[in-house]
Amino acid sequence: MDVDHVDNPREVFEKWRNHLTPALSKGEGEVSPRGDLEGGSSSPSGESERGLGILLVYITPSGKGLKIVFKARTEWGNLIDNQHRMAELLGVEVDESCKDSSRMSFVCREEDVLFINEDELFSYENKEFAAKYEEAYRRGENAPTRTLSNSPLKGENDSAPLANREGSGESPDTTLPLYHDVPYSKIVEAWLKGKQVKKGDRHRTSMMLANQLRYITDNDATLIERILRDVPFVKEIMEERNEDISATIEHAMSQTFLSGMPKRMSEALKQVLQKENDSTSLPKREGPRESPPSNIYATLPLDEWASELKKLTPKYPCMKELFRNLHPHKMPAVLFSSAAMFGTLMTRAWYHFWYEPEIERRLNYCIFVIGDPGAGKNVIEKFYHLLAQPMLEADQPGIDALNKYKDSRTERTTSTKAQKGDALKKPNVIIRVHPSRTSTGEFIRHMIGAVEEVGDKMMNLHMFSFDSELDNVTKNNKGADWKDREVMELKAFHNEQDGQMYANQESISGMFNVYWNFIYTGTPYALARKITQRNFGSGMSTRLAVIPMPDEGMAERKQKVDLKANDVLREWANRLDKVQGEIPIEPLNDVTYEWQAGKMEIADFNEDKAERSILKRIPYYGIGVSLPFILMRHWKEWSEKKTLKMDDTDKQLCLLAMEIQYRTQQFFFGEMARRYYEDQNKSFEQVQRSTRYQVCYKKLPEQFGIEGFMQVFGLENSSARKALTRLVKENVIKRMSRGKYEKTLKELHN
DSSP, X not given: OEEOOOSOHHHHHHHIIIIIOGGGGGSTTOOOSSOGGGSSOOOTTOOOTTOOXXXXXXXXXXXXXXXXXXXXXXXXXXXXXXXXXXXXXXXXXXXXXXXXXXXXXXXXXXXXXXXXXXXXXXXXXXXXXXXXXXXXXXXXXXXXXXXXXXXXXXOTTTTOOGGGOTTTTSOOOTTSOOBTTBOHHHHHHHHTTTXXXXXXXXXXXXXXXXXXXXXXXXXXXXXXXXXHHTSHHHHHHHHHHOOOHHHHHHHHHTSOOOSSOXXXXXXXXXXXXXXXXXXXXXXXXXXXXXXXXXXXXXXXXXXXXXXXXXXXXXXXXXXXXXHTTOOGGGHHXXXXXXXXXXXXXXXXXXXXXXXXXXXXEOOOOEEEEEOOTXXXXXXXXXXXXXXXXXXXXXXXXXXXXXXXXXXXXXXXXXXXXXXXXOOOOOOOOOOOBXXXXXOHHHHHHHHHHOEEEETTEEEEOOEEEXXXXXXXXXXXXXXXXXXXXXXXXXXXXXXXEEEEOOSSTTSOOEEEEOOEEEEEEEXXXXXXXXXXXXXXXXXXXXXXXXXEOOXXXXXXXXXXXXXXXXXXXXXXXXXXXXXXXEOOOHHHHHHHHHHHHHHHXXXXXXXXXHHHHHHTTHHHHHHXXXXXXXXXXXXXXXXXXXXXXXXXXXXXXXXXXXHHHHHHHHHHHHHHHHHHHHHHHHHTOOOOXXXXXXXXXXXXXXXXXXXXXXXXXXXOHHHHHHHHHHHHHTTXXXXXXXXXXXXXXXXXXX
């Protein structure tokens, strides 16, 4: 029990000694080895031979408080009930913030211990109390269970805690908050659909339930655990095998928190609210359109983006062909992925960005298209085969030469005639398109070898990867051959330098820059496996453009077939594959700088580091997504003059690309970013601690003598003089006269 704001703790203790328990008067100021506070005399409140059960009393470090450690009694109630009852007997007020064991006791000095029973203090155990209240505390139920009064002690069964009334016909636990005026227990019953969870399914079901409870508990882990511990099948596994529910909650909290309500939980809420005849409706989503609860992308302004793109479609080559027979909400995913393919074809071009303008920037892309299974992500693969065709065709001779070399090496091991031939030499080939299942050595060799002369300089051509299954990429990242892949993915966005120096003869040694664009499609779960809270700090998330592809719209049996559409896309792919030189983008520099500067001002005002981190790389995507389409729109001017006179339409496309990237970054990674900086701040939080030396120095008066210094610091004469000499040298104090000193600092710092 914690008692605060006690100006004279020793006097208060003496009153207990003299007036409450006569047995205390034995050891005037001594620490009793047997603990007379606990002993057999009766108290004014009518306590029996059992005594008060006090085992320890000491003064808190502030010198203005007392801590009393005593044996808890089941008949008094739970821990805070016991504290209130003891406070009544001792005539003090209890600090209710110490109502359970989450508030641990401070260490105290030996001289501040007023009373101790060492024999029982360190070996005490109360199995009866644990049996009655331990489960309630594990559920977070630590509130008082009875009304405070000065009446005689109640019996064992009076005011029984609510946590122990299960099955008694009494009202349910009212200490749990309600969700829209509905008890959580009823929502859980509806979620279980009245079915009994059988053995073998209980652990998995508890994990699913914990995960979905996050959406109706404000993602509060403590509240979720309290709810879960009251669920019958969870109680069963806790009793049978001591199930670690805390670990289940921790696993649930590590899962990606999506903006939409899970379908099963949404249905349970509807069912419960209808039964209750409650006028409270389900929480509405933000956004311009009504969407079913199962649509996790409902908070994104997909209608607005589609409307903007429809306005821009007639003004830009290829957009009509790209968006044909496409649901409007899938247009952003096609825009970003096709821009990445077009931009990769423009690998022989560069531009100067407003940040560090002396650097030649390349068109770099890291694109993830995320949608549910069957959402139509295959359309990205269709465009890959069309738009990447110039690269695929250019790679084929190199692939054929490499396979022929490998076949020849195999033949050398089986044919005597082949062994007499000329020595084989591995061909130097340019292969730019690489699947997920590629060895690191081959990838680096091809990347270093993919160099062309452009004008008066040698330029590295971008490698390119596409995979329709993001999980395939993640899986291959773990293999030995591709163990460096994730680092290279990070360095690709800014063409950062990497290198290797291995002992094996076939690996290339030296430094190189990473030129590599990639597009992967996958599910939300695949994204959650790729980018987690644990690896969020790597910076991969801010380099990514993660664009959703909602599972919306019906497949049309009689689609409008445009036989020329694919030819148009191939034609533009071949044109952009021949683009070379610097592309002037000053209007886009103006637009991207102003957009980011405005958003950064707000983030700085809010002191929001998470927002700042999201904003920093968005302008690169504004330029990278819009520039290929702008170049196609002004193709004649570019072909003749190598200039681009951009107008408001071009700026609007750039702004739209930035807005899509900004909102999707917030959607997929906003919460991760905030949690990352919160955890980081906690890790580096500095706790100010005062040493005994600092405390003693602070107690010194402004001017003092040797005797005063010895008394405050508790030093002998010789030690005190040495300390004074050192402090004078350090300019902490100064000598006024013989044996007299003055402080030069108010207090010492670490």
